[in-house]
Amino acid sequence: MVSGALTYIRKLYAIEKKIRNGGYSPEQIYEIRQAKSKPVLDDFEKWLKKKRKQTLPKGLLGKAVAYTMNQWHRLIGYIEDGNLSIDNNMAENSIRPFVLGRKNWLFSGTPEGAEASALLYTLIEIAKAKNLEPWAYLQYIFDRLPLAVTLEDYEALLPGCNPIL
Template identity: 35%
Template sequence: MNIPYSTITDWVSNTCQLITPLYQSLLKEAMDSAYLHVDETPIQVLDKDKQGQTHRGYYWVYHNSLKDLVFFEYQLGRGREGPADMLKDFKGHIQTDGYSGYNFLNKEKDITLFHCWAHARRKFYDALKNDEARATYALEQIQLLYNLERNAREASLEADEVLSLRQREAVPVLTALHEWMKLAYMEVTSKSAIGKALAYGIKLWNGLTAYTTDGKLNIDNNKVENAIRPVALGRKNYLFAGSHEAAQRSAMLYSLLGTCKLNDINSFAWMKDVLERIAMHPINQISQLLPHNWTHKA
């Protein structure tokens, strides 16, 4: 059967309207945490006011790694307005990359902003061709930190045990690395790749080392970056969203299906069951249908 594109679009739109209460419930549960990973990624969107070109919008992504939940929100831009509104009542730790758009969080008394070692490591990797000796040394020291994290995971250590391990073994490595970086920076040109890598680490040092103060925190922001990967794959297939409304509907689906993935839930089985039940489900118990709370009923 040849089904008109407009009909399929209406089906998706109507489905998203039906599950909007679930999306809103997921937002509440995802934000009910003292620790979030935050990142953003672009999406091209058709805009009726921009003839012949697309608008560059952004998905802002909030990952609750303590509960394995992910929430996508579409915003027209990359400015602070989106996260400022989303995080206005948040209290706790926020982990991000080094993007300056998050710096406003440093002014919030109840928020501790800290950063990601994967981004710092990537910059030294990119500097290998520029200064192999210094870049290699930095990468070796960073690998020591990651080895500790792997050992902690393999040993299934509790948060207090992870904290003790980091204080005992990671902090000395970090202290020595910081001193080396400051000395090395004075020996290189600031515009070189190695100079930029060193400057990045030195500038964000307090944020890069904050993970050692709490065993529940992660060394990097890879959890939220992994959640964003389907968007990168999608960009290669659908190229753009048909409207700003469509981009937000996609954010809704990325959130709910992404949370299915994080909780090893069959997304098709979950969606089919929920769509058959949600119209009759009590709105004050809507959270029961969220992927991580879902119990399949034959």
């Protein structure tokens, strides 16, 4: 039973790996997913419906199948937008160090200190996500922050908003 589900999941991730390595635009990704991922998802849904009838609803497998079917519309949402990822692994991986350090944040001293830590952490993670070297990015914004006056000045300091970054 589980190996059948994993077969479909492996196929979907193999398609995503080719997409990720192909340098496609969001529009192209949408088309590829409609052509390749959607048929796999359709087959997977049929398989789940069949397995739902063959498993006990109170058992672990029955609960897993029921949960998957109940969340189906969310599970397949990524194929409708080429900007979306098949999973949220990137987000989870970027917050993992923060979660692991959660007890350390208790010693920020004040709520303002905790907020400053969270802000700094956010800037570092955004820089990493934009393939910037975090230390150089922080130096860049701290050098220019005192000169910022308007909202546009502040927005220009964000990664991706400034051609220099």
